Amino acid sequence: MRVALPSRGRLRDECLALLAHAGYPSSVFRRSGAWATVQGVEFIEMRPRDAAAALSVGQLDAGFLSTDIVAEHELDGLASTPLGFARSTLVVASRDDDGRKTVADLDDAVVATHLPRIAEKYFAEHHVRVRVLEMGGALEGVCAAGIADAIVDLRETGSSLASNRLRVLDVIRPCEAQFVRRDSGGLDSLVLRVEAVVAARRQRYVMAHLPTDNVDELTEMRFGLAAPTVLPLAGRDDMVAIHFVVGADELWVRLEELRRLGATSIVALAPEAVLA
Numbered sequence: 605m606r607v608a609l610p611s612r613g614r615l616r617d618e619c620l621a622l623l624a625h626a627g628y629p630s631s632v633f634r635r636s637g638a639w640a641t642v643q644g645v646e647f648i649e650m651r652p653r654d655a656a657a658a659l660s661v662g663q664l665d666a667g668f669l670s671t672d673i674v675a676e677h678e679l680d681g682l683a684s685t686p687l688g689f690a691r692s693t694l695v696v697a698s699r700d701d702d703g704r705k706t707v708a709d710l711d712d713a714v715v716a717t718h719l720p721r722i723a724e725k726y727f728a729e730h731h732v733r734v735r736v737l738e739m740g741g742a743l744e745g746v747c748a749a750g751i752a753d754a755i756v757d758l759r760e761t762g763s764s765l766a767s768n769r770l771r772v773l774d775v776i777r778p779c780e781a782q783f784v785r786r787d788s789g790g791l792d793s794l795v796l797r798v799e800a801v802v803a804a805r806r807q808r809y810v811m812a813h814l815p816t817d818n819v820d821e822l823t824e825m826r827f828g829l830a831a832p833t834v835l836p837l838a839g840r841d842d843m844v845a846i847h848f849v850v851g852a853d854e855l856w857v858r859l860e861e862l863r864r865l866g867a868t869s870i871v872a873l874a875p876e877a878v879l880a
C-alpha cells in the first residue's frame with residue numbers, strides 16, 4: 605500500500621500531526637523524495653499535485669491531498685475523508701476598479717490560475733467564454749500587470765486579494781485537506797485511525813454530577829453520540845455521575861444547559877479517538 609504525504613507546503617505539518625496522533629510517528633518522515641514503511645503502509649513524500657497525478661494513473665493507493673487538487677485531477681469519484689484543516693474557498697476575482705459585477709462580465713477575458721481544469725469546467729458551466737492561462741507561480745499582480753483580467757485562486761483570510769486590489773466575483777467551492785484513496789482493503793487500519801482522530805477533534809467528552817431527579821430531563825435533550833451514561837455516586841442518592849460525548853462546536857451551549865439542570869463538578873475533555 606503506497607500513500608503520498610505532502611513533502612512541503614501548507615498541508616504537510618498538519619498531516620504529520622494527524623498521523624502522529626493516529627500512531628504513525630512523524631519522526632520517520634524526512635521530506636521530498638523520502639519514503640518510510642510504517643505498520644505495513646509505505647508513505648512517500650511528494651508534492652500534493654504530483655501525488656494526485658500519480659494517484660490518477662494508478663501508481664499510488666492513497667494520498668493526503670486537498671479538495672482543489674482532487675477536483676483538478678478529477679479524483680472526486682474516489683473514497684475521501686475531509687480532514688478539517690487547510691480550509692479555504694476557491695474564488696473567481698478581478699480588479700476592484702474594472703467595473704465588472706458578475707462572472708458573465710468576463711466574456712472574452714483571460715483568467716490566470718493554478719487550477720486550469722477546474723477553471724475551464726466552471727466557465728463552460730456558466731457559458732462564459734474565457735482563455736485560461738495556467739500559472740505555476742504566484743498569481744499576485746497578474747491582473748494589475750495586465751497579464752490577466754481575472755484569477756481563479758484560493759482565499760483564506762482575503763489579504764492576498766485585498767493587497768492586490770482584487771474582489772470576488774463568485775465563489776466556486778470550499779476546500780480543505782482530504783485523505784483520498786482507491787478502494788483497497790490494505791488501508792483499513794489507516795482509514796479507521798484517521799477517521800477516529802478527525803472525529804475526535806470534532807467532539808468533546810463531558811462528565812458531571814447531576815441531581816438524580818433531573819436525569820430524565822437530560823435524556824430528553826438527546827445530545828451526544830447516544831444516550832448519556834448514568835453512574836451511581838458512592839454514598840449519594842440525590843446525585844449521579846453522567847458522561848456523554850458532544851460536538852465541539854456546541855460544547856459551551858450544552859455546558860450552560862447542564863448547569864441550568866443543576867449539574868456540578870463538570871469536566872470537559874478532548875478525546876484521543878472517537879469510533880462511533
Ligand SMILES: Nc1ncnc2c1ncn2[C@@H]1O[C@H](COP(=O)(O)OP(=O)(O)OP(=O)(O)O)[C@@H](O)[C@H]1O
Binds near residue numbers: 614651672779
Ligand atoms: N491560503 C490558504 N489557506 C488555506 N489553505 C490553503 C491556502 N493556500 C493553499 N491552501 C491549501 O493547501 C493546499 C496546498 O497548498 P500549497 O501552497 O502548499 O501547495 P501548492 O501551491 O499547490 O503546491 P506547490 O507549491 O508545490 O505547487 C492547496 O491545494 C489548498 O487546498
Ligand SMILES: O=P(O)(O)OC[C@H]1O[C@H](OP(=O)(O)OP(=O)(O)O)[C@H](O)[C@@H]1O
Binds near residue numbers: 743757
Ligand atoms: O486569503 P489569503 O489568506 O491571503 O490566502 C490566499 C493565498 O494563499 C495561497 O497562496 P500562498 O500564500 O500559499 O502562496 P502561493 O501563491 O505561492 O501558493 C493562495 O494561492 C492565495 O494566494
